[in-house]
Amino acid sequence: GQNIDQPTEMTATEGAIVQINCTYQTSGFNGLFWYQQHAGEAPTFLSYNVLDGLEEKGRFSSFLSRSKGYSYLLLKELQMKDSASYLCAVRGSSNTGKLIFGQGTTLQVKP
Amino acid sequence: DTEVTQTPKHLVMGMTNKKSLKCEQHMGHRAMYWYKQKAKKPPELMFVYSYEKLSINESVPSRFSPECPNSSLLNLHLHALQPEDSALYLCASSQGGNLGQGGNDGYTFGSGTRLTVV
Numbered sequence: 717g718q719n720i721d722q723p724t725e726m727t728a729t730e731g732a733i734v735q736i737n738c739t740y741q742t743s744g745f746n747g748l749f750w751y752q753q754h755a756g757e758a759p760t761f762l763s764y765n766v767l768d769g770l771e772e773k774g775r776f777s778s779f780l781s782r783s784k785g786y787s788y789l790l791l792k793e794l795q796m797k798d799s800a801s802y803l804c805a806v807r808g809s810s811n812t813g814k815l816i817f818g819q820g821t822t823l824q825v826k827p
Numbered sequence: 828d829t830e831v832t833q834t835p836k837h838l839v840m841g842m843t844n845k846k847s848l849k850c851e852q853h854m855g856h857r858a859m860y861w862y863k864q865k866a867k868k869p870p871e872l873m874f875v876y877s878y879e880k881l882s883i884n885e886s887v888p889s890r891f892s893p894e895c896p897n898s899s900l901l902n903l904h905l906h907a908l909q910p911e912d913s914a915l916y917l918c919a920s921s922q923g924g925n926l927g928q929g930g931n932d933g934y935t936f937g938s939g940t941r942l943t944v945v
Binding site: 760820 | 939
């Protein structure tokens with residue numbers, strides 16, 4: 717079967733750092749994506765990992781360990797506008813482009 | 828143009844109506860997708876088109892009928908829907924093709940159509 721797990725909700729303080737974890741078990745692996753989605757809006761692409769290690773992009777970083785089936789999204793210098801749902805998605809096959817999404821983590825940033 | 832455009836943004840339809848959702852992209856992407864998203868849930872894949880051919884149908888009821896008239900357009904025809912079909916319908920596109928290892932082929936999502944079936 718295919719399973720992607722993320723915490724349902726997280727709360728953090730403005731200016732702080734937060735780490736959102738994602739574990740996955742999928743038939744095949746060809747990349748892991750993180751998306752941000754504000755309520756009522758479309759998901760927007762944040763990051764992509766296919767090899768082990770850390771990818772940094774401004775205030776956002778994403779890490780992947782393929783042997784552990786594990787990824788995290790790190791958000792630094794949190795801002796109020798970072799309050800959103802964060803979706804972890806795995807592409808199992810290179811042929812179809814099909815992404816399987818986790819349930820999403822709702823992050824609330826408080827002043 | 829780096830956008831996926833969906834119309835209409837909002838749609839209210841009765842259970843006996845026939846309507847269509849439209850999606851358009853001009854990024855040269857060869858894979859296009861329909862996803863359904865209920866409130867506080869992740870997007871669920873409905874259909875995948877690759878090079879204008881239907882490649883994946885995730886056991887979607889026949890009251891949803893996709894169509895890909897050309898490489899830039901994707902439609903979703905709706906007929907005899909049920910109230911439980913009310914959701915946000917998202918279209919997405921990606922570069923497509925067999926990228927092999929390392930291909931960053933993330934989706935670009937449209938802003939969605941908020942569908943309410945009454």
